[in-house]
Amino acid sequence: MRSHLLNDTTAELYRSSVTEGVERVAAKLATTTRPFTGVTPDALSPTVDAVDLDEPLQDTIAALDELEDVYLRDAVYFHHPRYLAHLNCPVVIPAVLGEAILAAVNSxxxxxxxxxxxxxxxxxxxxxxxxxxxxxxxxxxxxxxxxxxxxxxxxxxxxxxxxxxxxxxxxxxxxxxxxxxxxxxxxxxxxxxxxxxxxxxxxxxxxxxxxxxxxxxxxxxxxxxxxxxxxxxxxxxxxxxxxxxxxxxxxxxxxxxxxxxxxxxxxxxxxxxxxxxxxxxxxxxxxxxxxxxxxxxxxxxxxxxxxxxxxxxxxxxxxxxxxxxxxxxxxxxxxxxxxxxxxxxxxxxxxxxxxxxMGAKGIGSLFDEVCDLAYEGWQLLAADPRFDVVVEPNLSTLVYRYIPADATDPTEIDRANLHARKALFASGDAVVAGTKVGDRQYLKFTLLNPETTLDDISAVLDLIAGHAEQYLGDTLDRAS
CATH class of the missing domain: 3.40.640.10 (Type I PLP-dependent aspartate aminotransferase-like (Major domain))
Incomplete structure (x- = not known):
């Protein structure tokens, strides 16, 4: 088992193993079309539970193949422009390089x-x-x-x-x-x-x-x-x-x-x-x-x-x-x-x-981009009669909720917004967050990706409205 210790005699194994891992992640980033697959805990748990940690695979390639099934395939990818949920940013390459170096030297x-x-x-x-x-x-x-x-x-x-x-x-x-x-x-x-x-x-x-x-x-x-x-x-x-x-x-x-x-x-x-x-x-x-x-x-x-x-x-x-x-x-x-x-x-x-x-200005320009995008998103929401937006953003967050044209019971509107968020997450098409303003249920965009566009925001708002309308329509059908 000493062959797996990182030292002067295993430098080549280190190089090949890390390269293989990087290649797989790079391929994943290049081909990811949605921020999430929509997998549920009940669906993924059996795959993880089936792994016998007392029986090693003895092979890096096999372990990476297994990792695809238990993690990489269903990870939530923050780099995708329609991940709009929490305060999770896409990361810059120099920092990822730093992560690789610090992990190996392990100071x-x-x-x-x-x-x-x-x-x-x-x-x-x-x-x-x-x-x-x-x-x-x-x-x-x-x-x-x-x-x-x-x-x-x-x-x-x-x-x-x-x-x-x-x-x-x-x-x-x-x-x-x-x-x-x-x-x-x-x-x-x-x-x-x-x-x-x-x-x-x-x-x-x-x-x-x-x-x-x-x-x-x-x-x-x-x-x-x-x-x-x-x-x-x-x-x-x-x-x-x-x-x-x-x-x-x-x-x-x-x-x-x-x-x-x-x-x-x-x-x-x-x-x-x-x-x-x-x-x-x-x-x-x-x-x-x-x-x-x-x-x-x-x-x-x-x-x-x-x-x-x-x-x-x-x-x-x-x-x-x-x-x-x-x-x-x-x-x-x-x-x-x-x-x-x-x-x-x-x-x-x-x-x-x-x-x-990159320099400080390089980092700052990226953050300025998402703050500018949030302001444009706020203007879009403020002009859209389907949504109520809470405040003009100071940074890059937008809090809003869907309001049906024929406004119904506030509790039903809360449920429609909750349903829309869950349905969107289950579809994997986008990920948004939720919160409460007072006693009412709202949704939230946290914009930290400079690759996200106003078109992305508009498309996600249409998806939210569609899921909410479907929920309200189904509720009306059940009531009748």
Whole structure:
């Protein structure tokens, strides 16, 4: 079995095996005509269940043949222009190259003696990102697994910086459409269920700062401690950006940690024309970015950035076998001193190669394209009497729902939209997401593929309308 270890004696096997895998994926990408086959869990499960993991195939070609049946054939392909569902982007080739390199070398980014140059590359990218944000010379950060982990670490730092050790008194303020990880993080940090105060949003789905000011005032009057305000720069459902300058002023007034969840909106950091939409982010104490959303990177590629690098000490623990205290005096750069993780992939390499091949302007132009497409899609929806669209997009998300000409019971309209989404997914012709606005069921386009066109959007809207109309027609037939 040593013949399968990657080393100097197996370099040729490595080359041929990876080449075979790449050839198959390339062929799949070239011939995929739909984002999904429509396979159901009941249909695919028996194929996977039939695999005996205790009986190896002993052959790479056979294993790849089997992989076609259990994965490649029925995968959901984000590169297809009619995948319009979640915050999953098509990936750029330099980043995929980085993924292949980092997997083979397998550096672990916790300590210098496991990564060397990888440590310096990650630190350079952190400095580059904090510079783009404008956090100042003391800024620092670390790569993470994703936005949820970044938000958790930011709120950990905020908790430790708060002027109270009584956790029951701490409060976090976030908009009613902020990411669910805010509440999840509060629970993980030992805070009371009521510690997260939900602040209403305006018609554009942006946090109402007048209400935030009132809630902060009430918090102080009741002897509680405003631990953090979480502003969102790109909400998951609407792509809305909270009024960052106004929130920054309130945080300064109440001496409250300002965290900006820019997991989605971070693409504006490299935008060639929309960077001003993030004005105010430079005043944050911490920022979440997900390069694997709007920088077109493979999962995972994310980071938590902080204005004052000294605050990262709240995640620091020393172990004699790993990062003993003496390494601090020796000025050895151990990234584990900043991270919630120990073993950690060299995900920074993907972004590094992307910037070295494409440049920031290249990434920004791709994100600008999808933002422009979303605006065109919003105009299309606003002019189409079959649909109700919620807000004009700040980024690249459209939330809408089908409304029949002879408007029926709102509950039936909800069911028609749910059916349309499920029927579309089952057909494999396109993939769209769903959400609720108030109590009503809506559909969602998350546009992150520059290859998607307005014609694609129009065609998918026609498919949705057709499925919804068929559902309503069938319901009417059954009733009669």
């Amino acid at each position: 672990s980014l916790d300590t210098w003696d496991q990564s060397a140059g990888g440590t310096l590359i990650e630190r350079k990218l952190i400095d580059w990102t904090t510079g783009r944000i404008g956090l100042g010379p003391a800024a620092d950060g670390v790569f993470t697994s994703g936005g949820s982990q970044s938000n958790l670490q930011a709120l950990l730092l905020a908790r430790e910086e708060a002027k109270s050790r009584d956790l029951s008194k701490l409060r976090i303020f976030a908009s009613e459409v902020s990411h669910f990880s805010v509440k999840k993080s509060a629970t993980l940090l030992g805070l009371d269920p009521q510690s997260v105060v939900s602040v209403p949003v305006d018609r554009e789905k942006r946090m109402q700062t007048v209400t935030l000011a009132e809630e902060l005032r009430r918090c102080r009057e009741n002897g509680l401690v405003p631990m953090a305000v979480v502003a969102t720069a790109g909400t998951t459902d609407f792509g809305s950006i909270d009024p960052l300058p106004e929130i920054a002023e309130l945080c300064a007034q109440y001496d409250t940690w300002m965290h900006v969840d820019a997991a989605y909106g971070c693409g504006l950091l490299v935008s060639n024309k929309n960077r001003d939409r993030l004005t105010g982010i430079e005043r944050a104490d911490s920022v979440t970015v997900d390069y694997h959303k709007s920088f077109f990177q493979p999962v995972s590629s994310s980071a938590i950035l902080v204005r004052d690098g000294a605050t990262l000490r709240h995640a620091t623990y020393h172990a004699e076998y790993l990062n003993p205290r003496r390494t601090v005096a020796e000025r050895i750069p151990n990234q584990v001193d900043k991270s919630l993780q120990t073993t950690r992939r060299f995900d920074a390499l993907k972004l590094w190669l992307t910037l070295r091949v």
